[in-house]
Amino acid sequence: xxxxxxxxxxxxxxxxAASLLSWQALPADGGKPAPLVIQEQGSFAAGGSVIANPGxxxxxxxxPAGQTFHGDHxxxxxxxxxxxxxxxxxxxxxxxQFSRTWETTPDGREGYQNxxxxxxxxxxxxxxxxxxxxxxxxxxxxxxxxxDEQVWFGMFRVGVWPNYFPGVQFSRDRETLNQYFRSMTxxxxxxxxxxASAGVSALFDRIGPAILVTHSQSGGLGWVxxxxxxxxxxxxxxxxxxxxxxxxxxxxxxxxxxxGPLEGVGVPLPxxxxxxxxxxxxxxxxxxxxxxxxxxxxxxWRVRLAMARLWRDAVNRHGGDVILVxxxxxxxxxxxxxxxxxxxxxxxxxxxxxxxxxxDLD
Amino acid sequence: xxxxxxxxxxxxxxxxAASLLSWQALPADGGKPAPLVIQEQGSFAAGGSVIANPGxxxxxxxxPAGQTFHGDHxxxxxxxxxxxxxxxxxxxxxxxQFSRTWETTPDGREGYQNxxxxxxxxxxxxxxxxxxxxxxxxxxxxxxxxxDEQVWFGMFRVGVWPNYFPGVQFSRDRETLNQYFRSMTxxxxxxxxxxASAGVSALFDRIGPAILVTHSQSGGLGWVxxxxxxxxxxxxxxxxxxxxxxxxxxxxxxxxxxxGPLEGVGVPLPxxxxxxxxxxxxxxxxxxxxxxxxxxxxxxWRVRLAMARLWRDAVNRHGGDVILVxxxxxxxxxxxxxxxxxxxxxxxxxxxxxxxxxxDLD
Numbered sequence: 001x002x003x004x005x006x007x008x009x010x011x012x013x014x015x016x017a018a019s020l021l022s023w024q025a026l027p028a029d030g031g032k033p034a035p036l037v038i039q040e041q042g043s044f045a046a047g048g049s050v051i052a053n054p055g056x057x058x059x060x061x062x063x064p065a066g067q068t069f070h071g072d073h074x075x076x077x078x079x080x081x082x083x084x085x086x087x088x089x090x091x092x093x094x095x096x097q098f099s100r101t102w103e104t105t106p107d108g109r110e111g112y113q114n115x116x117x118x119x120x121x122x123x124x125x126x127x128x129x130x131x132x133x134x135x136x137x138x139x140x141x142x143x144x145x146x147x148d149e150q151v152w153f154g155m156f157r158v159g160v161w162p163n164y165f166p167g168v169q170f171s172r173d174r175e176t177l178n179q180y181f182r183s184m185t186x187x188x189x190x191x192x193x194x195x196a197s198a199g200v201s202a203l204f205d206r207i208g209p210a211i212l213v214t215h216s217q218s219g220g221l222g223w224v225x226x227x228x229x230x231x232x233x234x235x236x237x238x239x240x241x242x243x244x245x246x247x248x249x250x251x252x253x254x255x256x257x258x259x260g261p262l263e264g265v266g267v268p269l270p271x272x273x274x275x276x277x278x279x280x281x282x283x284x285x286x287x288x289x290x291x292x293x294x295x296x297x298x299x300x301w302r303v304r305l306a307m308a309r310l311w312r313d314a315v316n317r318h319g320g321d322v323i324l325v326x327x328x329x330x331x332x333x334x335x336x337x338x339x340x341x342x343x344x345x346x347x348x349x350x351x352x353x354x355x356x357x358x359x360d361l362d
Numbered sequence: 363x364x365x366x367x368x369x370x371x372x373x374x375x376x377x378x379a380a381s382l383l384s385w386q387a388l389p390a391d392g393g394k395p396a397p398l399v400i401q402e403q404g405s406f407a408a409g410g411s412v413i414a415n416p417g418x419x420x421x422x423x424x425x426p427a428g429q430t431f432h433g434d435h436x437x438x439x440x441x442x443x444x445x446x447x448x449x450x451x452x453x454x455x456x457x458x459q460f461s462r463t464w465e466t467t468p469d470g471r472e473g474y475q476n477x478x479x480x481x482x483x484x485x486x487x488x489x490x491x492x493x494x495x496x497x498x499x500x501x502x503x504x505x506x507x508x509x510d511e512q513v514w515f516g517m518f519r520v521g522v523w524p525n526y527f528p529g530v531q532f533s534r535d536r537e538t539l540n541q542y543f544r545s546m547t548x549x550x551x552x553x554x555x556x557x558a559s560a561g562v563s564a565l566f567d568r569i570g571p572a573i574l575v576t577h578s579q580s581g582g583l584g585w586v587x588x589x590x591x592x593x594x595x596x597x598x599x600x601x602x603x604x605x606x607x608x609x610x611x612x613x614x615x616x617x618x619x620x621x622g623p624l625e626g627v628g629v630p631l632p633x634x635x636x637x638x639x640x641x642x643x644x645x646x647x648x649x650x651x652x653x654x655x656x657x658x659x660x661x662x663w664r665v666r667l668a669m670a671r672l673w674r675d676a677v678n679r680h681g682g683d684v685i686l687v688x689x690x691x692x693x694x695x696x697x698x699x700x701x702x703x704x705x706x707x708x709x710x711x712x713x714x715x716x717x718x719x720x721x722d723l724d
Contacts, residue, residue: 035444038398041476042466045544057512059522060656067509070543077439077465082397098495103439104404114403133460133494135547140506143550145499147429150419160421181432182407185497188505188548294422 047202048073088122094216137189154297285335409564410435499551516659647697
């Protein structure tokens with residue numbers, strides 16, 4: 001066989017073999033997972049803005065005059081498996097986090113990036129504008145190393161420092177906690193809802209219709225992005241924590257908590273109505289108290305879950321399709337603020353797969 | 363066939379098909395490249411330090427007392443192909459850059475990450491401590507959006523703004539330049555050779571023997587890392603630009619240039635001698651003048667290439683194995699400061715493959 005024909009045949013064989021693999025391509029015997037078969041992967045920036053200094057640049061005597069600065073873009077690393085499903089997933093981290101959220105779990109297992117590649121989805125993992133690899137910000141900032149990790153341990157509902165919650169789906173070895181704390185990276189410019197959502201909207205302009213998966217702070221950014229861009233065809237929101245959007249005049253009263261008050265946000269009705277046109281599922285984990293508590297890490301999520309329920313009701317009252325799943329209510333227990341990277345994340349992913357199947361999104 | 367057996371057979375078929383693929387798994391006819399077949403991929407942090415505030419943390423009334431801050435680690439995203447070669451590559455970006463350096467090229471083609479996965483190498487793409495996704499720094503900093511891109515255009519030898527060099531291996535469309543400028547991200551803490559090299563050395567502790575590929579500023583960091591860690595088994599350095607290390611007493615005099623003077627750095631002889639024990643290849647691109655010029659972007663590289671030659675001679679005089687390749691001298695023309703992502707990057711990669719083969723590193 002001529003070399004080119006041989007290469008072509010082998011490539012076809014690869015594609016055929018890959019397409020025969022069911023999407024649960026994990027070995028039944030606990031051995032090595034099957035290889036990931038990636039048709040295409042790469043990275044790019046989308047959106048952002050440009051500062052252009054007045055004047056003329058002199059390459060022989062350079063000053064800032066006449067120079068530019070590109071910033072406020074989103075950065076995406078994407079992988080498309082062979083025979084990909086029709087719509088890819090865009091995985092968006094939360095506050096203080098970056099792409100790592102969706103990659104390897106703190107205890108070293110596969111995160112949603114690999115899990116959903118195995119299930120046949122194209123996967124775009126992003127760093128939002130002014131975070132991580134999308135660090136070039138058009139507005140200055142100062143970053144200080146303020147020790148704060150014991151607050152995050154509580155706020156992320158691993159436990160109440162130094163104690164882990166009984167039955168929490170989080171490995172207790174030291175290296176897991178080390179990796180967990182090192183999965184944070186600071187804002188490199190002021191956090192602005194408009195800048196972050198505009199960058200991700202530009203990503204959707206580039207890639208076309210896709211499913212947005214958000215976490216925590218990006219939940220609220222996700223609603224704004226979906227209002228901006230009709231290529232957001234569905235949202236899976238893990239523990240959305242802020243910027244709950246209601247029609248003006250229907251914003252519920254602020255909810256006090258021992259972590260501070262939580263307020264809804266009013267927008268014009270036509271903007272809000274865009275959220276009624278796509279299927280949305282919202283998941284919350286465990287150890288969220290029903291009644292007020294003096295523990296801010298827990299009380300914070302009591303009011304956020306309560307606000308999310310009011311938000312679900314508002315969207316559905318206007319004809320929308322929001323499902324809210326409190327995981328313990330369906331027997332899935334021990335989840336932290338990061339259900340997708342918890343010890344039971346395959347079970348959590350199965351719930352998401354069922355949703356995507358039910359809504360004909362796969 | 364039982365489902366598990368069917369999955370196993372298909373997985374074996376995949377592995378067999380992948381292993382038949384030659385490492386130049388690109389189609390001869392310009393069609394789609396063959397899929398990447400990845401046995402394992404993920405991310406982790408390595409190294410770094412911890413600030414521990416004195417006092418006791420009170421989860422009910424949190425203050426900084428008793429809290430910790432993990433920072434100064436390196437972040438790595440790795441992919442290991444099926445039937446990987448014995449040693450992986452660690453790809454380390456230069457000043458102002460991040461992992462994107464090695465991913466998709468500014469004009470949208472495959473970078474070294476994909477090229478060397480196709481050639482059978484495990485690939486670790488990193489963000490160095492205090493950069494990009496490894497942004498948590500134990501020392502504070504301020505980041506300001508200073509317009510500076512026309513300087514970089516010259517310093518990276520794309521041309522002398524606003525003109526491109528004739529024959530430059532860089533696409534002239536606007537989107538390429540947009541992606542190029544958005545491939546930068548700021549330091550999130552002070553740049554420190556010790557911190558950066560310690561982080562990458564910790565990575566080599568974790569992954570074992572590997573080949574280090576550096577660019578520009580990481581060239582000088584690479585020498586320091588190789589002195590620290592014997593798991594650095596070879597270095598491929600693209601346009602190393604600073605921190606050329608000589609034995610104390612053998613440091614050449616500073617070299618003036620219109621971009622400022624370049625100085626070598628003296629270290630104790632036993633440290634320097636570690637650089638003589640591994641094969642090293644250094645590549646420089648085109649448009650580096652032989653004689654002084656008033657154009658700082660060009661003159662900068664005139665002295666850096668000259669210093670690199672003195673450095674090669676010093677290492678080899680002490681029994682080392684450094685090869686310096688000025689690409690135009692072997693007929694490869696038009697390369698910028700980023701030969702691995704230029705339009706001819708496959709040809710540039712072929713040179714690297716030949717080096718790895720000649721040194722029995724593949």
